[in-house]
Every structure is written in structure tokens, then in C-alpha cells.
Amino acid sequence: MRPTAGKHNPSQAAQLGLELVAAAPVVAAAVALDETDAERVKRVRTAVDEIQAGNLEAAAAILDPLLAAEPEDFDTLHAGAVLRLKLGRFAEALALMQKAVTKNPGDAQAQQNLGAMLARQGRLEEAAAYFTRAIAIDPRNVSAQTNLGLIYQSRGQIEAAVGCYRKAIAADPAAAEGHSRLAAALKDTGDLPGAIAAARRALELKPSYTEALSNLIHYLEHACDWRELPALEAKLDKLTAPALARGVKCGEAPLLSVVRSADPVRNLRVASSASKDLAASMASLNMHFPHERRRGPRKKLTIGYLSGDFRNHPVAHLVRGLFQRHDRERFRVIGYSYGPDDGSDYRRHIAASCDLFVDLRSAGTAAGARRIYEDGVDILIEITGYVAGNRLDIPALRPAPLQVSWLGFPGSTGATFFDYAIVDKIVLPPTEIQTFAERPIWMPHCYQVNDSDQPISARTFRRADFHLPENGFVFCCFNNTYKIEPQMFDLWMRLLKAVPGSVLWLLRSNPQAEENLKREATARGVAAERLLFDGKLPKDQHLARLSLADLALDTYVYNGHTTTSDALWAGVPVVGYAGTHFANRVSASLLTNLGLPELIANGLDRYEALVLSLVQDPAGLRTVRRRLAERRMRWPLFDTARFARNLEAALAGIWRLHEAGKPPSPIVIADPGPMETAPAA
Incomplete structure (x- = not known):
């Protein structure tokens, strides 16, 4: 059976369409009413006021009779379209807006709003054409400029998007949303300072703008500029608390939540608020996929x-x-x-x-x-x-x-x-x-699959190739810079002080992070030149160079995931931190399933002590490296075929529950594959 749905055409980034609708003004708010019919104008204005106040039934009581009496009137069509959009009657709203544009193609706001509605369906090419027409009629139409910029951004045309956002800001410098959009685009171009400045400006204009604050915090994390983060995060917590208490969208990005907070309950509340908002937006598309006939063996x-x-x-x-x-x-x-x-x-x-x-x-x-x-x-x-x-x-x-x-x-x-x-x-x-x-x-072992065929370059690197000391101890951490935060960095600097001649080898991500980390090291009494940065290499060469390190260090709130796997695959022991939520328990799972639980620390004090014990026992560290090399191809972590069999057992198991008409239930997969129904939690 085919799904039931309205007519939808292909597009490029439908989730972008949600943002377009959200960014667009309420249609009726921008209606330029024809003053030739005073009574009709008064009634439409009253309906517009009711829509803006959220009194949709009252607005419908006014507009429905007007539409029946004057089905060709532009103002009524325009206001009626936004009313139906607010009521979740998307197909009717679109039809009315298309008719309104036909009646008055010279109205820039109607062109813009039709574009926004098409974007809601994911019909970005058509939407872009309407935004372009709106801009041709009124180059200062902020919504059209912003929305066209979003489409460019979805296509990867970032410079074109930046141009649109700058025009939107020029037309309305006080609109915080334009500055926030510009910030995101500048981040995509690699202009981190520009992104930070634009996000700050958005917050100056709208101090309660949680999306902009969330983004600013994440940009500063990328830059390892921690000086303002405690105050900014406290503000974000305060701003998001009411929405989270009501279970509605709070404005904080779920990814930021797991990067900055190891509280799994709060992480869930932030993610749930985002998913509920997305599900509600998708419901307006009125698509239904019947699955009952597909149930069965x-x-x-x-x-x-x-x-x-x-x-x-x-x-x-x-x-x-x-x-x-x-x-x-x-x-x-x-x-x-x-x-x-x-x-x-x-x-x-x-x-x-x-x-x-x-x-x-x-x-x-x-x-x-x-x-x-x-x-x-x-x-x-x-x-x-x-x-x-x-x-x-x-x-x-x-x-x-x-x-x-x-x-x-x-x-x-x-x-x-x-x-x-x-x-x-x-x-x-x-x-x-x-x-x-x-x-x-x-899963019976680690949830994360790894590739047992991943090649390591045969190229022989020397420490001198990366300005590493020939005899000094080399700690490394090739995680993204946003995972590095002050508490773990404090610990790392204590390690460098405790191990003369040692260095910390890091990923070169952006100049701001490099500068800030060196400044933070100096403030902690560690010479900046003991932090060494290197850029990305082809993966096989990166794995080969990793072997030059003596020991890899894990991050705190958000562990290394692929990064930890890479170090282990390259034969470099990793001291993993085991924390309180999914994101900082991954290294513990990886190490456990490689038979190296002795490299897991459950607290920062234990982490520091474990690292120092390994540094101070070279023979013991060599033994760890040897065990790692021996177990790499024998333990479950890097056994891709074994993972596939267990995953297949899981998929077959949940399908059996489904075909039996049972609701989804937690399950446990036992290696090599039999499924058990999990006990009630």
C-alpha cells in the first residue's frame, strides 16, 4: 500500500524548511491591506490581531465567512492562509497562499511567505524562486533575504549565504535572528572569530535568545576560550529551565548539552524538547505510512x-x-x-x-x-x-x-x-x-562497530617529522578541541609538570584554540612550547604517525570515540575516563572490549594517578603495549564480522517481537547471538 499524503516534490534539505517557516514572519502581520473597503479592512485587521494573540478560533470566525463571501480577495486569502497554517491545515494554507500570490504578484511579503511554505515541504528550488522574486520587489525584505541564505547554506554555497545574511542585517540591523544566522554561516567558512562576534551581537539585541547563546557557547568551546563559559552556561541553564519544565523546545542544541553536561537526565530533557518540536512540525505534512500489512515473517x-x-x-x-x-x-x-x-x-x-x-x-x-x-x-x-x-x-x-x-x-x-x-x-x-x-x-560487547580492515600506512614516520622530542615522553590527544575543557586541561598540565621533558601532542583545529590553549598552559606554569599541534593527514598516515606517541589521553565530559578507537588500532594505549553519561563512558566500553580494563579511571584523581603510574613504569607500559598488539585482532572490539552477527541477531529479534504484535521492548543480545528479553527495569 502506498502512503497517503499531499503532493510533495523533491528538495534538498527538508529540515531547513522547518527553519524557514519558523524564521518567516506571520503572514498576516505583514499584510498591506487595501483601504478601499473600510469594513472588510477592519474585519481582516481584527482577524490578524486575533491570530497574533493566538486566538485562532476567533480569527476563524471572522475569516471563514469573509473567504466564503469574497473568495478572490487578496487580503482575505493572505490572512486566511496563515490562519490555516497556524491551525495545522497545511494543504489548505498552501492553496490559499498560492491563490493570493496569483491575485497580487507584486506583493513581496506574499511571495516570501509562499516560498517559506514551499520550503516547509522541502521544495527548496521553488521556494528559492519565490524568495528571489520577493527580493526583486523589495530588496529590504529581511525574511526573504534570510531564507534565501538558508537555502544557499543547505547547498554548501556558504559565501552566497553570508551575502544574503549581510543584506538582511543591513535592512534590519536590530533583528537578532539575522546576526545569529550569519554567525552559523561564518562558522561554516572557518571564520570562528567572526562567528563569535556575530553571535555576541545577536545576544546584545536579544539577551534571551537561547539558540544564539547555545551557539556562542559551542563556538567558544571550539576556540578553547573558557573565560566566559561559566557565566554563559549559567545563563543558558536559567533561560532553558522554564521550557524544559514544560517539555517544549528550549533552544539549546542537544549536541551542546552532551558536550557540556554529564547529566543524562538533563541531556534527555533537552533532546526530547527538540524531538517533540520536530515531530510536531512534521505532523503538519499529514503523511501516513501504513505498516500493518508488512507485519509478518x-x-x-x-x-x-x-x-x-x-x-x-x-x-x-x-x-x-x-x-x-x-x-x-x-x-x-x-x-x-x-x-x-x-x-x-x-x-x-x-x-x-x-x-x-x-x-x-x-x-x-x-x-x-x-x-x-x-x-x-x-x-x-x-x-x-x-x-x-x-x-x-x-x-x-x-x-x-x-x-x-x-x-x-x-x-x-x-x-x-x-x-x-x-x-x-x-x-x-x-x-x-x-x-x-x-x-x-x-549488545554483548561494545555498541560501537570498528573496521577490522582499516589500513595503516607502511610509511615510516620519525618523531622529528613532527617536531616531537626523541627521548621525551609524548602524551597525545587528537580529539576535537570542543571536547577539551578546563578540569581535564588542569590535570594534563599537572602531568606535564610532573614528567620533565614531556610534551602534549594535539590536533591543530583552528588558530584560536591553539593560541588559547598555549595561553592557558602558560597561566598554569607550563611553557607554551610543550604543547605541539599538528593538522590532519590521510587516515592511514594518521594511524601510522599515532604510533610515535607513548600514551593517549582521554577527554572528560565527552570522551574520544572514533579517536580512542584510532589510537588503540594504531597500538597506542589510551587512559580512558569513565563518567556518568553515555558520551563519557565510550572509552571505557572500548577498553573493556579489548581486554584492557586496567586503563580505565572512574575519577579524575584516579585518572591522574593511573597516567603517572604508567609513565613511571616504562617496562609496565611496554607490557601494556604488547598486550594491546596481541589482543587487537583477537578480542571483540575490532572483530567486525562478530559485530555483524550480533547486530543481525538484534535486528532479527526485534522483528520477531514486531511480527508477534508485541510492542518494542528492551532486549539483551548474548554472544554469539541468541536474544533474551530484558528483565523489567
Whole structure:
């Protein structure tokens, strides 16, 4: 059976469409009323006031009779369209707005609002045309400039987006939203100082602007500029508390929440507020995918993997070897990609490893969801989560009977449209099941897959190639700079003081972070030159150079994930920090499943003591390295085939529950695969 829906055409980034509608002004607020009919004008104005006050029934009582009496009147059509949009009657709203534009094509605001509604459907090419017409009529139309900028940004045309946002700001310098949009685009260009300045300006204009504050905090984290963070985070907590208490969208990005807070209950509340807002927006599309006829036994299950990261990206580095290892007698594998095709080996290999590989870059919400449904996907696995550029709008429409969250986001999505999340008992202990909205699938080993075929370059690097000391102890941490925070950095500096001649080898991410970390080191009595920075290399060469380090150091609130796996695969021991939420328990899971639990520390004091004990016992550290080398190919962590078998057991198990008419329930997978129903939590 085909899904029931309104008419939706392909687009590029349907979730962007949600932002367009949210960014656009209420249509009726901008209606330039025809004054020739005083009584009609008065009634439409009254209806506009009621809409703005949220009194939609009162507005309908005025506008419905007017539409019946004067179905060709532009002002009434225009106001009626926004009323129906507010009421969730999207198809009617769109039809009225299209008619309004036909009646008065010279009205810039009507052109802009029609564009915003089309963008809501993901019809970005058509939307862009209406925004362009609105700008031609009125170059100072702020919403049209901003919305066109969002479309450019979704296409990766960042400089064009920046130009639109600057024009919007020139037209209305006091509009905080324009500065916030500009900040995000400047961050995408690599202009971190510009992004920080624009976000600050947005907050000056609108001090309660939680989205801008959330972004500013994250930009400062990227820059490792911690001086204002305690005050800014306290302000964000205060601003978001009322919304979180009501369970509505709070404005804080879920990713920022897990980066800055190790409180899994608060992480869930932030994610839930975002997912509820997304689900409500998607409901207005009025799409329904019937799944009842698909319930039943299968000779072969169709598994869909949805991601924007099937390219040279940490997620692809992890999953590269998985798809080819699925049992084709029992599973059909489809990859759905909405990210760029970078032509990398990762992209080519993943595409070739799927039975079908579908590029959804040109598909909007409705088209993307419909494609998944019509491909007969039984279980959809989303592997991006709340990362920038995600397409959670697609699973929000529930195109598959069962939907699973995995890998890309270290925590619960808070979404009711995901039935399950793939975890393990270290990152999510059974006693903390209440911190997840999804039902857990507890894997027998680590929840994170790794590629057992990942090549390491045969190139021989020397320490001198990277200005590392020949004889000094080399600590390393190649995590992204936003994961580095003051408490762990304090500890690292104490380590450098305690180990003469040692250095800390870090990833070169942006000049601001390098400058700020050196300043922070100096403030802690450590010479800035003991912090060494190096940029990215091709992955196989990066793995080869990692072996030059003596010991890798984990981060605090948000562990290394792929970064920890990389160090272990390269043969470098990692001291892992085990914390209180998913994001800072990953290294503990990785090390446990490599048979190295002695490298896990459950507190900062233990972490520091463990590192020093390894530094002060060179023979013991050599023994650890030898055990790591021996276990790398024998323990579960890097056994991709074993992971595939256990994942297949999980997928078959949840399908059996589904075909039996049972609701999704937590399950435990026991190696080599039998499923057990988890005890009630």
C-alpha cells in the first residue's frame, strides 16, 4: 500500500524548511491591506490581531465567512492562509497562499511567505524562486533575504549565504535572528572569530535568545576560550529551565548539552524538547505510512541505513567494513545518503557494499520518507543523530515499521519515532534505562562497530617529522578541541609538570584554540612550547604517525570515540575516563572490549594517578603495549564480522517481537547471538 499524503516534490534539505517557516514572519502581520473597503479592512485587521494573540478560533470566525463571501480577495486569502497554517491545515494554507500570490504578484511579503511554505515541504528550488522574486520587489525584505541564505547554506554555497545574511542585517540591523544566522554561516567558512562576534551581537539585541547563546557557547568551546563559559552556561541553564519544565523546545542544541553536561537526565530533557518540536512540525505534512500489512515473517529482512556521513568522516571510518559482512541470505542492505559525495574510498566502498545505495541529497522530507517506504525497508537505522546537517525529519515521518537510533549521537534522541537505540551495558547500564526514550538493544560487547580492515600506512614516520622530542615522553590527544575543557586541561598540565621533558601532542583545529590553549598552559606554569599541534593527514598516515606517541589521553565530559578507537588500532594505549553519561563512558566500553580494563579511571584523581603510574613504569607500559598488539585482532572490539552477527541477531529479534504484535521492548543480545528479553527495569 502506498502512503497517503499531499503532493510533495523533491528538495534538498527538508529540515531547513522547518527553519524557514519558523524564521518567516506571520503572514498576516505583514499584510498591506487595501483601504478601499473600510469594513472588510477592519474585519481582516481584527482577524490578524486575533491570530497574533493566538486566538485562532476567533480569527476563524471572522475569516471563514469573509473567504466564503469574497473568495478572490487578496487580503482575505493572505490572512486566511496563515490562519490555516497556524491551525495545522497545511494543504489548505498552501492553496490559499498560492491563490493570493496569483491575485497580487507584486506583493513581496506574499511571495516570501509562499516560498517559506514551499520550503516547509522541502521544495527548496521553488521556494528559492519565490524568495528571489520577493527580493526583486523589495530588496529590504529581511525574511526573504534570510531564507534565501538558508537555502544557499543547505547547498554548501556558504559565501552566497553570508551575502544574503549581510543584506538582511543591513535592512534590519536590530533583528537578532539575522546576526545569529550569519554567525552559523561564518562558522561554516572557518571564520570562528567572526562567528563569535556575530553571535555576541545577536545576544546584545536579544539577551534571551537561547539558540544564539547555545551557539556562542559551542563556538567558544571550539576556540578553547573558557573565560566566559561559566557565566554563559549559567545563563543558558536559567533561560532553558522554564521550557524544559514544560517539555517544549528550549533552544539549546542537544549536541551542546552532551558536550557540556554529564547529566543524562538533563541531556534527555533537552533532546526530547527538540524531538517533540520536530515531530510536531512534521505532523503538519499529514503523511501516513501504513505498516500493518508488512507485519509478518520474512525470509529476508530489508535494513536501511540513513546517514549524511557516508564519506571521509569518523562515522564512515567505523562502519566501512560492516555492510559487506551482512548475511545476504537473511538481510538486504540499503544505504541512504544525504551527505556530499566526496569521491573518497569510504564513499565508494560503502556504496559498493550495499545491495542498493540511494542518494537522497535532492530529496526533501516527504520524498525521502516515501522512497524508504516504497523500498520496503523493514528496519531503518539512523546513524547521525543531532549532528549538524542531520535529517531526523525523515524518520520523524515513520517510513519504516521499526526505527533504530545508533552511533552518531552519544545519548538518547528523546524521540518517540525511534523504537530502539543500540547501546551496551557500559554506556547505558540497565539501572539507567529511564534516561533513554528509546528501548535499549544491549549488545554483548561494545555498541560501537570498528573496521577490522582499516589500513595503516607502511610509511615510516620519525618523531622529528613532527617536531616531537626523541627521548621525551609524548602524551597525545587528537580529539576535537570542543571536547577539551578546563578540569581535564588542569590535570594534563599537572602531568606535564610532573614528567620533565614531556610534551602534549594535539590536533591543530583552528588558530584560536591553539593560541588559547598555549595561553592557558602558560597561566598554569607550563611553557607554551610543550604543547605541539599538528593538522590532519590521510587516515592511514594518521594511524601510522599515532604510533610515535607513548600514551593517549582521554577527554572528560565527552570522551574520544572514533579517536580512542584510532589510537588503540594504531597500538597506542589510551587512559580512558569513565563518567556518568553515555558520551563519557565510550572509552571505557572500548577498553573493556579489548581486554584492557586496567586503563580505565572512574575519577579524575584516579585518572591522574593511573597516567603517572604508567609513565613511571616504562617496562609496565611496554607490557601494556604488547598486550594491546596481541589482543587487537583477537578480542571483540575490532572483530567486525562478530559485530555483524550480533547486530543481525538484534535486528532479527526485534522483528520477531514486531511480527508477534508485541510492542518494542528492551532486549539483551548474548554472544554469539541468541536474544533474551530484558528483565523489567
